[in-house]
Amino acid sequence: MQKLVVIGAGMATGRMLEHLRDNAPEAYEITLFNAEPRGNYNRIMLSPVLSGEKSFEEIVTHDEAWYAGNEITCRFGEKVLSVDTQRKVVTGEKGEVAYDKLVFGTGSSAFIIPLPGHDLPGVVAFRDLEDTTAMVEAAGKPGSKAVVIGGGLLGLEAAAALRLRGMDVTVLHIATHLMERQLDPAAGYLLKKDLEKRGINVILEAQTKEIVGDGRAQQVNLGDGTELPCDIVVMAVGIRPAVKLAQDAGIPCGRAIKVDAQMRTETPDVYAVGECVEYAGNLFGLVAPLYDQAKVLAKTLLGEDETFTMRELSTKLKVTGCDLFSAGDFAEAPGREDVVYRDPARGIYKRLVIEDDKLIGAVMYGDTADGNWFFGLIKDGTDISEMRETLIFGPAYQGGGSADPLSAVAALPPDAEICGCNGVCKGDIVAAIEGGATDLGAVRAVTKASASCGTCTGLVEQVLSVTLGDDFVLPTAQPVCGCTDLTHEDVRRLIKVQELKSQDAVWQELGWKTRNGCHVCRPAINYYLLADWPLDYQDDAQSRFVNERNHANIQKDGTYSVMPRMYGGMTTPEELIAIAEAAKKYNAVVKVTGGQRIDLLGIRKEDLPAIWHDMNAAGMVSGHAYTKGLRTVKTCVGSDWCRFGTQDSTGLGIKLEKRLWGSWTPHKFKLAVSGCPRNCAEATCKDLGVVCVDSGYQIGVGGAAGMDLKETERLHDAKTEEEVLDWTVAFLQLYRENAKYLDRPYKWLAKVGLDWVKDVLADETERKALIERFDISQSVYQVDPWAERARPGEAEKFQPLADLTVRAAE
Amino acid sequence: MDTVVDAPVKTFIQVTEIWVPEGDRLVLATGNYGALAAFEEATRAVSFGKGEGLPGKAWAEERPVVLKGFDGSYFKRIEAAAEARLTSAVALPIFDGKTLKAVLVVLCGDDENRTGAIEVWEEKDGLMMLDDGYYGAAKHFEWVSQHTHFPRGQGLPGGVWSSDTPMLFRDLGSGYRFIRADSAGKAGLTTGLGMPVPVPSGATFVLTLLSARGTPIARRFEMWDARPVKVGKEKAAILVDGICEREGPLWTDDTQQEPRRVGAHMGNIGKVLASGLPEIFTGSPKLTEGYDSMVAVPIYDDGAIAHIVAWYV
Ligand SMILES: Cc1cc2nc3c(=O)[nH]c(=O)nc-3n(C[C@H](O)[C@H](O)[C@H](O)COP(=O)(O)OP(=O)(O)OC[C@H]3O[C@@H](n4cnc5c(N)ncnc54)[C@H](O)[C@@H]3O)c2cc1C
Numbered sequence A: 001m002q003k004l005v006v007i008g009a010g011m012a013t014g015r016m017l018e019h020l021r022d023n024a025p026e027a028y029e030i031t032l033f034n035a036e037p038r039g040n041y042n043r044i045m046l047s048p049v050l051s052g053e054k055s056f057e058e059i060v061t062h063d064e065a066w067y068a069g070n071e072i073t074c075r076f077g078e079k080v081l082s083v084d085t086q087r088k089v090v091t092g093e094k095g096e097v098a099y100d101k102l103v104f105g106t107g108s109s110a111f112i113i114p115l116p117g118h119d120l121p122g123v124v125a126f127r128d129l130e131d132t133t134a135m136v137e138a139a140g141k142p143g144s145k146a147v148v149i150g151g152g153l154l155g156l157e158a159a160a161a162l163r164l165r166g167m168d169v170t171v172l173h174i175a176t177h178l179m180e181r182q183l184d185p186a187a188g189y190l191l192k193k194d195l196e197k198r199g200i201n202v203i204l205e206a207q208t209k210e211i212v213g214d215g216r217a218q219q220v221n222l223g224d225g226t227e228l229p230c231d232i233v234v235m236a237v238g239i240r241p242a243v244k245l246a247q248d249a250g251i252p253c254g255r256a257i258k259v260d261a262q263m264r265t266e267t268p269d270v271y272a273v274g275e276c277v278e279y280a281g282n283l284f285g286l287v288a289p290l291y292d293q294a295k296v297l298a299k300t301l302l303g304e305d306e307t308f309t310m311r312e313l314s315t316k317l318k319v320t321g322c323d324l325f326s327a328g329d330f331a332e333a334p335g336r337e338d339v340v341y342r343d344p345a346r347g348i349y350k351r352l353v354i355e356d357d358k359l360i361g362a363v364m365y366g367d368t369a370d371g372n373w374f375f376g377l378i379k380d381g382t383d384i385s386e387m388r389e390t391l392i393f394g395p396a397y398q399g400g401g402s403a404d405p406l407s408a409v410a411a412l413p414p415d416a417e418i419c420g421c422n423g424v425c426k427g428d429i430v431a432a433i434e435g436g437a438t439d440l441g442a443v444r445a446v447t448k449a450s451a452s453c454g455t456c457t458g459l460v461e462q463v464l465s466v467t468l469g470d471d472f473v474l475p476t477a478q479p480v481c482g483c484t485d486l487t488h489e490d491v492r493r494l495i496k497v498q499e500l501k502s503q504d505a506v507w508q509e510l511g512w513k514t515r516n517g518c519h520v521c522r523p524a525i526n527y528y529l530l531a532d533w534p535l536d537y538q539d540d541a542q543s544r545f546v547n548e549r550n551h552a553n554i555q556k557d558g559t560y561s562v563m564p565r566m567y568g569g570m571t572t573p574e575e576l577i578a579i580a581e582a583a584k585k586y587n588a589v590v591k592v593t594g595g596q597r598i599d600l601l602g603i604r605k606e607d608l609p610a611i612w613h614d615m616n617a618a619g620m621v622s623g624h625a626y627t628k629g630l631r632t633v634k635t636c637v638g639s640d641w642c643r644f645g646t647q648d649s650t651g652l653g654i655k656l657e658k659r660l661w662g663s664w665t666p667h668k669f670k671l672a673v674s675g676c677p678r679n680c681a682e683a684t685c686k687d688l689g690v691v692c693v694d695s696g697y698q699i700g701v702g703g704a705a706g707m708d709l710k711e712t713e714r715l716h717d718a719k720t721e722e723e724v725l726d727w728t729v730a731f732l733q734l735y736r737e738n739a740k741y742l743d744r745p746y747k748w749l750a751k752v753g754l755d756w757v758k759d760v761l762a763d764e765t766e767r768k769a770l771i772e773r774f775d776i777s778q779s780v781y782q783v784d785p786w787a788e789r790a791r792p793g794e795a796e797k798f799q800p801l802a803d804l805t806v807r808a809a810e
Numbered sequence B: 001m002d003t004v005v006d007a008p009v010k011t012f013i014q015v016t017e018i019w020v021p022e023g024d025r026l027v028l029a030t031g032n033y034g035a036l037a038a039f040e041e042a043t044r045a046v047s048f049g050k051g052e053g054l055p056g057k058a059w060a061e062e063r064p065v066v067l068k069g070f071d072g073s074y075f076k077r078i079e080a081a082a083e084a085r086l087t088s089a090v091a092l093p094i095f096d097g098k099t100l101k102a103v104l105v106v107l108c109g110d111d112e113n114r115t116g117a118i119e120v121w122e123e124k125d126g127l128m129m130l131d132d133g134y135y136g137a138a139k140h141f142e143w144v145s146q147h148t149h150f151p152r153g154q155g156l157p158g159g160v161w162s163s164d165t166p167m168l169f170r171d172l173g174s175g176y177r178f179i180r181a182d183s184a185g186k187a188g189l190t191t192g193l194g195m196p197v198p199v200p201s202g203a204t205f206v207l208t209l210l211s212a213r214g215t216p217i218a219r220r221f222e223m224w225d226a227r228p229v230k231v232g233k234e235k236a237a238i239l240v241d242g243i244c245e246r247e248g249p250l251w252t253d254d255t256q257q258e259p260r261r262v263g264a265h266m267g268n269i270g271k272v273l274a275s276g277l278p279e280i281f282t283g284s285p286k287l288t289e290g291y292d293s294m295v296a297v298p299i300y301d302d303g304a305i306a307h308i309v310a311w312y313v
């Protein structure tokens, strides 16, 4: 294993190590040095720790357990003294360690102005926990006073925190307004007022002359003669990248360690990340870009490609009750335009800077709600010319106000009915949620709400949201396709409820956005219409996939396969002879399939009508091996031949297939019947499988043996063949009427729940009605597509059907 | 989330109730009485006019009120309280501008073993002075507090006053105004919640809840910011700070993760956003982060809910 040595356990290297261990835990043996006697913590949260609004324990990001769990050798409290890039060793205070790869993450140190007295005890910076603790201790003395030199982000956070701790605080700032690099004078003015309201004394344009005291800092003297007695002086005037160690090791540095976009220094096998780097002339002082760097470096160390790019930054001040936000560039320049909004009574100031129809800068004080939105516009370089007039009022203004979508559901009393099908009221659902049902599936399982027609799914989700708050995320409904915002479930429901019986009716009444659908929605709509209105709707071949249009499976080489139906997998010598002759005549390859059929492969398209004719002549019909419809009923030999057989599985399989063939379904539908639990026909991984037992028949549904492997679940135990047929037909019809197009039964069952299906089918009237509707549909659709298209002889060529777009254009 | 409710602890507050104005009287909206069924029954029978009893006094005087020792006082449920061994109460009126939305009343029992503090601070001559407070067994801390004052920006009362937001302090025993901190540490006080109490007169009041480990006022605190200047025009709140005995810190550093956000009607905080009233939630630990109960209180500013503070026991 390669040896990786990291100098500095800071925010940048912390993030880098996480990426490294997440992506390739075994890649490196890691040693981590840190001058601070502890691991990584969230340095930016030292401000609220100083104020007492957070505890240090809360801001630790990587604790001992993390380092141990990730097998990182920690040398905390040990400063690295030198690096030898020739010998590839790092020397710490307690000895050497060799490296294959070395990472500098030494961060910055606070800049201390070399004023007279700057080295007196009691002069502290604000960089680490030691500084923080020193300040807290100073604040412990009653009536103690602090002078903070520097009115930038750090200085002001320190000042506000020390004030909360009970100190008298004076801020000395050299510029004419506070945070002059992030704020304009107007915002700086409001900030000063805000801090003064907290009892903080702010002196602008302050010329600090010296720090004096007897053995420790006791007073700060200004150039104008002002004397400020104090117990502690906090220097927060800026930071300097910590690069001395790298410089001494001969690693090329400018103002910081020079790196390329992969975080490589100019010295082989040495990398750097964080505030100690200089990239394309830029230095860094905020964490956001450092996280990007950390990610890039982790990839570089793993030999993957990644490039660091600079990004826009935004600033906030972490002083409770001070709301300020700034991003981008707001210096005055020709060609720039300002939009300003002020509300003096509420202390609000907002300014946007626009150049070339783009937002390039934003400063806000007192109202920062839209900060991130403005920041996004700046980052993305969005053209704002369309919304220029109202831009300053933020995104809500652009889109119009949004209503409160949950209020109606929240206002319902507990006894209000949510699910009409199953008579479930709001109180039941809330009780289920309180009992631990925290998602839709669980609520459905416990209460049956939305387990039937599904119309109330949206309402149930809203009840979840009202009850659980942000612990429940409202799913966004998936529309059928780009032609509509409606989901499959919506469309199915509306086709039934509004009695839509043609494609044109669907396009018009459901507000389709396209003239007549697309290749995604048309097959689905075509299926829904023919399944719901078999007598009224005319099946539309142009809305079908190519295999279904040509009534054959197109093969890899562009030829087709022809597979005659063999009910229950039974055939006769006559059929076999006919098949064999056809195979010879049309040069077919013969394959026995997994579904107990004989497939003739390699048939040329123009021969299809002729071979269909020959098959028909021998009494055979299409096996529908290409459809979203009923496929085959696989059977075992059963009681007629097998000594274990309990029932006539073959006979039952034949009856089932004769009854069901030709029906269209949302997705393919396969069946099997096994004569005993030895299950030779593999009935327990079919969409519907029957296993014969001494006492009758066990009907299982929802099996799968494809990408997903699933065993069937028991639907019903039947006593007679008649009962099996009834339940099978009724189940198939329920699936046909309710499932989303292209959902196999197991997927559909996962959505509606097997319990609901059982309940529906157990109701005899319901079952009878389903069977009746199925039979009506079969009266139309149980036709052999071959017979319709078969032509004798070779002379007549099969005319391929025109493609969809040509047809549509006619 | 783990909803195993830990072994019951002795809580500092025994009864929490919410009174809402109905016509010219205050009627009980919800209450959490724990095992004190008789007191609950006695309470359900009463309502208060302006100036009547403790809730009525908070309404009439338009300020938070601390009442210690009910005997001979204006307290109306003296007998029932005595039977339930309740001896002190604090009433917090919740105003939206000049309109009273509700009065939150908490009742505590005198117990040598219960430590904690509920304090009302009032601004006088530019300083936050203790108006009154209930401290249970923290007698020394009580004495110290009576002799402490906070200028603007200093300590929990001064911080809340100058920033006009609720604040949550950790480690009350360290730093934070010397003597009081020292004494707080000795009394075992750990977490302090301070909240502004806006009243029609414009006077400045701050309510603090100081929680001790053994007899916590709450085991989870949350502070939600709902000001339109922070969350935008849509009614919503973001979780800006919080701490939980089980889950640890509840805040997020927004350079790493966006804070939690809920809209009106979404969960318990969403309910407060929508109703504009304080709420007590009990009976479904699943919905109260695994704790027995949750109290959520809106704080108004500028005609709308500005913050919501919530505590869980
Ligand atoms: C009080 C405060 C508030 C801040 N607030 C914000 C804010 O709100 N937003 C924001 O974006 N940024 C903020 N920052 C800046 C942010 O913290 C830094 O950008 C970030 O911490 C830099 O990460 P780093 O890993 O480069 O360095 P650091 O986190 O500083 O880590 C460097 C580590 O290297 C160690 N080290 C140095 N030299 C050696 C050596 N020779 N041997 C061994 N170890 C060594 C140091 O001890 C240190 O632990 C704030 C900083 C401070 C101090």
Ligand code: HEM
Pocket (backbone or CB within 6 Å): A553, A554, A563, A593, A594, A595, A596, A597, A599, A623, A625, A631, A632, A634, A670, A705, A706, A707
């Ligand atoms: C264009 C692609 C495909 C073609 C042409 C094709 C063709 C066939 C044919 C002709 C059969 C025999 C059917 C029968 O006997 O009734 C069959 C069976 C089968 N196919 Fe496919 N198939 C295709 C794709 C798939 C895919 C993608 C899967 C898996 C997800 C799959 C899984 C099966 C299984 C499991 C069987 C056995 C069925 C059974 O025993 O009942 N097939 N296929």
Ligand code: SF4
Pocket (backbone or CB within 6 Å): A636, A637, A638, A639, A642, A643, A644, A645, A646, A649, A674, A675, A676, A677, A678, A679, A680, A681
């Ligand atoms: S399933 Fe049972 S009956 Fe059918 S062939 Fe296998 S052993 Fe025989």
